[in-house]
Amino acid sequence: MHDRLIAAIRQKVNLTDEEAATFERFFIPRKYRKRQYVLNAGDKCQYLMFVAKGLLRSFTVDDDGGEHVMQFAMEGAWITDMGSFLSGDDAIYNIEALEDSELLLLTRDGMEELIETIANVERYFRVLMQNSIMALQRRIRLTQMYSAEEAYLQIMELQPDIFNRAPLQHIASYLGITPETLSRIRKQVAKRE
Amino acid sequence: MHDRLIAAIRQKVNLTDEEAATFERFFIPRKYRKRQYVLNAGDKCQYLMFVAKGLLRSFTVDDDGGEHVMQFAMEGAWITDMGSFLSGDDAIYNIEALEDSELLLLTRDGMEELIETIANVERYFRVLMQNSIMALQRRIRLTQMYSAEEAYLQIMELQPDIFNRAPLQHIASYLGITPETLSRIRKQVAKRE
DNA sequence: AATTGTGCTTGATTAACATCAACTAATTAG
DNA sequence: CTAATTAGTTGATGTTAATCAAGCACAATT
Numbered sequence: 382m383h384d385r386l387i388a389a390i391r392q393k394v395n396l397t398d399e400e401a402a403t404f405e406r407f408f409i410p411r412k413y414r415k416r417q418y419v420l421n422a423g424d425k426c427q428y429l430m431f432v433a434k435g436l437l438r439s440f441t442v443d444d445d446g447g448e449h450v451m452q453f454a455m456e457g458a459w460i461t462d463m464g465s466f467l468s469g470d471d472a473i474y475n476i477e478a479l480e481d482s483e484l485l486l487l488t489r490d491g492m493e494e495l496i497e498t499i500a501n502v503e504r505y506f507r508v509l510m511q512n513s514i515m516a517l518q519r520r521i522r523l524t525q526m527y528s529a530e531e532a533y534l535q536i537m538e539l540q541p542d543i544f545n546r547a548p549l550q551h552i553a554s555y556l557g558i559t560p561e562t563l564s565r566i567r568k569q570v571a572k573r574e
Numbered sequence: 575m576h577d578r579l580i581a582a583i584r585q586k587v588n589l590t591d592e593e594a595a596t597f598e599r600f601f602i603p604r605k606y607r608k609r610q611y612v613l614n615a616g617d618k619c620q621y622l623m624f625v626a627k628g629l630l631r632s633f634t635v636d637d638d639g640g641e642h643v644m645q646f647a648m649e650g651a652w653i654t655d656m657g658s659f660l661s662g663d664d665a666i667y668n669i670e671a672l673e674d675s676e677l678l679l680l681t682r683d684g685m686e687e688l689i690e691t692i693a694n695v696e697r698y699f700r701v702l703m704q705n706s707i708m709a710l711q712r713r714i715r716l717t718q719m720y721s722a723e724e725a726y727l728q729i730m731e732l733q734p735d736i737f738n739r740a741p742l743q744h745i746a747s748y749l750g751i752t753p754e755t756l757s758r759i760r761k762q763v764a765k766r767e
Numbered sequence: 768a769a770t771t772g773t774g775c776t777t778g779a780t781t782a783a784c785a786t787c788a789a790c791t792a793a794t795t796a797g
Numbered sequence: 798c799t800a801a802t803t804a805g806t807t808g809a810t811g812t813t814a815a816t817c818a819a820g821c822a823c824a825a826t827t
Contacts, residue, residue, distance in 0.1 A: 441715060449718050451711055464708050496697075503696050510703035515657050517710035518644060522634060524717060525642050525750040529784075549805065557718040562784055564806050722814070742775065755814055757776050771826075782815070793804070 382410050382433045386485055389431070389457050393508050394501035404502070407495050408485035413437075413478040420476040426465035428486040432458050435482025436546050439474040440554065450555040453479075453543050459509065479547065529558045530566045575603050575626050579678055582624070582650050586701050587694035597695070600688050601678040606630075606671040613669040619658035621679035625651050628675025629739050632667040633747065643748040646672075646736050652702065672740065722751045723759045 383405045390396055396404065408431070413419055419437060420426050432454050439460055440450045451474060454460035465472040466489060487495070496503045523532045533556060536544050544552055553563040576598045583589055589597065601624070606612055612630060613619050625647050632653055633643045644667060647653035658665040659682060680688070689696045716725045726749060729737050737745055746756040 441719070443719055447719075449715060451714065463704060463711075467704055503700060507696060507700045507703060510700060510707060511656060511660055514703060514706050514710065517707065517714065518656075521644065521710065521714060522642060525747075526634070526636055526640075554718075559785060560805070561786080561807085565784095568806080743773095752815060753775070754777085754816085758814090761776080769827085771824100773824080774822085776821075777819085778817105780815100780817080783813085785812070786810080788809090789807085791804100791806070793802100795800100795802070797798100797800080 382483055383408065383485065385433050385457060386431050390505055394505045396499070396501065400499050404495065404499060407491040408487055411484050411486055413482045413484065415478055415481050417478050418475060419478060419484070420462060420472055420474065422472050422475045424472055425469060426462035426472045427488060429459060429461045429466055429492060431485040432456055432460065433483040433485055435478060436480045437476055437478050437482060438551055439476045441473055442475065448554055450551050453547055453555070455543050455546065524557055529556060529562060530569065532556050533563065533566050534570065575676055576601065576678065578626050578650060579624050583698055587698045589692070589694065593692050597688065597692060600684040601680055604677050604679055606675045606677065608671055608674050610671045611668060612671060612677070613655060613665055613667065615665050615668045617665055618662060619655035619665045620681060622652060622654045622659055622685060624678040625649055625653065626676040626678055628671060629673045630669055630671050630675055631744055632669045634666055635668065641747055643744050646740055646748070648736055648739065717750055722749060722755060723762065725749050726756065726759055727763065
């Protein structure tokens, strides 16, 4: 279960076998069933989480009960409520397993200690953050520049691995449109083969 | 001109006076006139830039010539095309001075060397990236959850310092709406005092 | 001070998307 | 295996924001 984690780290920075072994020890493996909540908004988010297996979503709930998906995370991705994890604020996001999932949890203290202990870890996390920024900017441009249909076609082309697994209602929420609109878009697209 | 930079760093991590002096030396001061382009899309973005004075915007231009603002950066903020700066890709963003501005430029090599030289610098940049991620997520929620009018009211309330200085056309672009729509929204809001 | 442009506004019309309601298909629980 | 939920679709209608076109106001340029 930790193999995927070590592989992901080594894609970005070097780790000796000894360091890799140390690294692993900081992570708590945990399994979640489909539909199980990993984090409830209002709680403190105690972990930075690596997805070893499965698919999750993070989302907010507005005053009218409407859900708004911020992120999908599948194998190899990280997920957390960053504000809560880093600053100890109440979480604003819920995190739910959309499939049976296996996570590796890192606590704040664990992260600090890891950074102190292994030279390349801080670098790894900085690179991770940078990539995350570019992905978020890409997402902003998606809805800022394109119509709902164009945005849908783009995500399906660029990240089919995630969006072919996610339920349509959550994809609609991610795009900021209603399930009805997404359904009509898909019909249009299908009609044009 | 460097004082503001050192103050910004020391808000997040500790620096000895000696380190601060070393730190400063890595930055190239440069002035830009209002309307001057700091970066053209298609070029390589050579610098991570700290705004000592002034106001800038980064934006993309689509196939129809439409502009889409990604970021405003005022005093104390950083701005760059991250993909281009870090990976050496062609820049996708243009960066333009909206006021006469003073910037402090850090090259990629400079950044690497700084990180090697001063212990807390990597940590500073990691924290900076984390805050940037939270800001980008906040922005995604803004347009995902709220109508154009609600989004406008929110940014004016939460970041009046920036949005009272930026031209309305660019605020509209930032929100993903047309200048006409923003004009009508402002009229509505004004009518209700 | 006159001129040219640019930024912002206003009105009329159109297009995109939301909402509400009813229905069908697919999952899940008993 | 069947009933009960939940997810997705479809249609009719309403709302929001985009587009097109014209005008005004302010700034920059001469």
